[in-house]
Amino acid sequence: MITRPGENVDPQQVARAKEKLKPLNLLLKEPETASLSLLQLLAKCNLTLSEYQQCLNTINKSSAIILKRDPKDCWVNGYNPHLLEAWDENIDVSYILNAYSCIIYITSYITKKESGLSEYLKRVIENSSRDNVNECDEMREIMQEYSKKREVSAQECVTRACGIHMKKCSRGVIFIPTDDNPVKMSLPMSRLENKTSECPNVWMTSLTDRYKARPETPEYEEMCLADFAATCRIVYGQHTKGKHVMPLLNEMGFVER
Template identity: 55%
Template sequence: MERQPQDCWDNGYNPMLLRAWNANMDIQYILNPYSCIMYMLSYISKAEREMSDYLKRVIKDLSHDNPSDRECMKQVMNAYSKNREVSAQEAVARTCSLKLKSSSRSVIFIPTDDNAVKMSLPMKYLQTMDEDVENVWMTGFPDKYKARPNRPEFENMCMAEFASEYRIVYGRQKKGKLVLPLQQNMGHIQKITRGKPAVIRFARYSQQKNPEKFYGTLLKLYLPHRRDEQLKSTRFPTYESFYAFASVKLPGTDELQCVFNIVNTNREKYEKHNEAIEQTIEDFEKFSPVEDA
């Protein structure tokens, strides 16, 4: 970081990276995952002081008219919902219709809860269905994974890999290249060939507080299966016991493999630095944020 005295107010930068990035740089030296997360979150959660001042002025102006509590809350709600503090850069970008963000990766959320939120079928379908039909829900991503094509490359594919490397296609996209139909008429998928595989997101549970949900998430994401019954058994009735002690034969193999070995091997591909990040979260909850991190 050595520099000339006249450059003392310049942000830290790297000359070679600056030519490639061609935008502002403000490099900070960090030593651990906590500092990295703290640095990133401090940027995306900056306090909007101007908005707070604006709401204070609205409340102050209302005090002269002596409105009811209901009317006061209504005015504050309108002020909050219709106004937002923006930077000069964002104002210019919106005025000139410039792209506000760009990403090299798409992101997909995978529901893993046993009682995940579901959407019902559209009303036009419900009105034409028989009264005895109980399945009135739209299919979710786990359903589409279980109905993946009956082909060799899909047999030993876990749901994390399926979500990361394939996307659901609709309408005219179904006529594109590398499009495959799902079983049970659940739609079509297409392998991602442009760019990198998608980043997966999912609900995280504490191994100590919610062990069943924690191990259930691991099994659903990283153990190849086509039915929920393949994630438990009469001998191992819980997700935790099945993960720890069960062995299975994957399609195309005659050898029994430990479930935890299969899960951990697949997990390493999608959860980088997972233990360090979880430890960081625990430290944050126990000791509160370290302001000088």
């Protein structure tokens, strides 16, 4: 079921809807309700299915998915049975109804604060003040501690300590720049300092550059950029002496199919 929030909902209506659903929330915590169906559960709370749906529409501020499941499974995360069998790990998936909400969720997740790190840095600053350290050494110490410390959850800590894989993937991902003005990486500052201001060669060799310099053989000349990225790899050092290694044009390195 998809709940649809109403327009111009009165706060008193929201309060009344929450009051009606309160007995239902309390009843779900009782062990004896595990064997009841949804209709039996609603009957114990003097609610009809239509009243239940109306209450959900009233209290929700945005559209939401209400999964069809037994009351005993109300605390189970959303999952897909086929993905669960293939992944063989915990899954918590949600059907997206609002692209903006999805963007907000992702942005909030990757920018969430690490309160533990903030408290740790405060202690470092306090200790530096007590030790009469000059400002330069104090900033250096704070910088080192900030770069080495990170707050992690208990789950991530156990996963890393036990050497458990945090993700599994049977496919590699390669970014292929295809824009008219693609993103480029500049050379390191140590190499740029030795170049004159008129020198145009300030960019690192990209995948597109290597594709344009692919060997002049029928095998490579008929190859598109996507196939080149998927089936070829750039080799270095001793690997350049391999049996199937070919030199790129313009001395851009060596490639192996």
